[in-house]
Amino acid sequence: MADAALSSPANRAAPAKARVQNVQAPLWRNGLFVLPFLVVFVALLVVPLVWGIWLSLHKADAFSSGRFVGFANYVRLYNDKIFWQAIGNTFYFVLLTVPALAVIGLMLALALNSRTRTAAVLRTVFFASSVLSVTIVTLIWRIVFVPGFGLLATVYGWFGAAPPAFLSDPDLVMIAIAIATIWWCIGLPMMLFLSALQQIPGDIYEAAALDNANRWRTFRYITLPSIKRTFVLVVVIQIVLQFQLFGQAKLMTNGGPNNVSKPMVLYIYEAAFTKWDLGLGAAASEVLFVLILIAAMVQFLVSRRKGESA
Template sequence: MSVQATSVTPAQAPEAGSRNGSLARHRNALSGYAFLAPFLLFYGVFLLYPFALGLWMSLHDWEIVGDFREYIGFLNYVELWDDPYFWEALKRTLQFAAMTAPAATLLGLVLALALQKPLRIYAALRAVFFASNIFSVTVVTLVWAMVLNPDRGLIANGLRAVGLAPIAFLADKDWAMPALMVTSLWWTAGLPMALFLAGLQQIPPEVYEAARLDKASRWAVLRHITLPALARTTLLVVVLQTVMHLQVFGQPLLMTRGGPANSTRPLVQLIYETSFRDWRSGYASAISTVLFVLMFGVALLQFRLSRQEGE
């Protein structure tokens, strides 16, 4: 019995290797898509689909109750242009974000610089300052409504102790917005502090040691070493805080109801009232689209400026 040997020509060997490599790449690609499938499904169902539906609703006269749906094109956006309530809410939202986001960034940086030492007392203080960040907006507004109460509040009792008349912060048109800003700063300063602490830990200690040997002052170290090293962290904090404060809603809704005289009524509250009080979901979707474009534009501008500075 003889066994016939099978020979492979030199031209066939590379072809077989190429097929095997192609099959391996396809298997790897399929494995990668299978790994990403749960996230892509979640992203599509809970983010992309609602976003697309919101854009589609903004082109309709769409009532939240009932089956009335009428395509009207861009008439909702034309109406926005002539709506004084929209422009007033947009002005209040921009004012709130423009004052609160930089203040939260600066406060987070100051807290991080003050509490970065590795002692237990500083670790406890870091936990205390970050703890407010995990509270719900209901708890935060309840606490600050009691603090700002003109009859029995902490600030009112302090003013009476020094012979001054208490101030009704949440009922005064000039004080209501600053009161909401202070409340938001107290609530949100923990996250910027944590991000800055993470950024400070990435700075090599040898750099500070060299500065001490050169007898550099604290201001010089902060200006020429710490702040430049925290540039990217600062950008991240500013973007996150700006986008977050452009979406302010719970604080004015629960503390002032948008008053007095609509002086604290932001865009998100206008969206809520237009959709769930006036049943005009199409018009509310148009306002939401404008708010999204505003947030996207702010983030894109800040990242672009950072890239230009880096170049």
């Protein structure tokens, strides 16, 4: 009788249901591993973004959020010639640095993609500048560009010529900041390209050599398609980073002469922490966020379409 009760359909279904519940239960508990990341993400990214949007709609200072003014801060930005100049300076700087970082980083990676000791030492040398702080980088390049007794002035003096006034000439000051930035940031693109190049199977190059393919054809039809995604990644990362130019311009020129080297982040800093107009600074930061997002997405979509058409 007891055996019949144990073997009834209801008793057999109960353990099966329990097993199903036990299988599904850990899936909910796995969410606990994601919870710390979500807390940090919301606290450090989502909340500041929402707070910045809210602040940009208020007449705020360092002591109070002030009153709600709607889009008045954005209208003030639209009518501010210095703000438009800062936007132009930022785009000009991005055009100077991002292509150079991508191309030079790829060239260095191609040149140092070997397992020799010399290549390892040179990789370390080129990457070493990336670990320096912006203060040290600007100090080094101010010594190079300073007129009269700087390194560049000394080299020009050997030939009896006057050096260009990189830090005071409106046509050259952004180029000087771009040179310092490229020297500082070249390590990351180089290492990303090196990592991508080392993932390409050597059998493909051996097959190309058997077909008597020269270096240019090998680079064009094998290397470039293989590192296409890494190239897009490098460009997008550098667009995001270089749009945030601040330290180099602040320490090398302080935005001068006549605001020709003032980027958007320096404009935001001066509006929010020099003039204590937090609402205007928040509005400018939201405009910068939108510009970075648009530039990165356009670059990603264009590169993706080219890859699909190829």
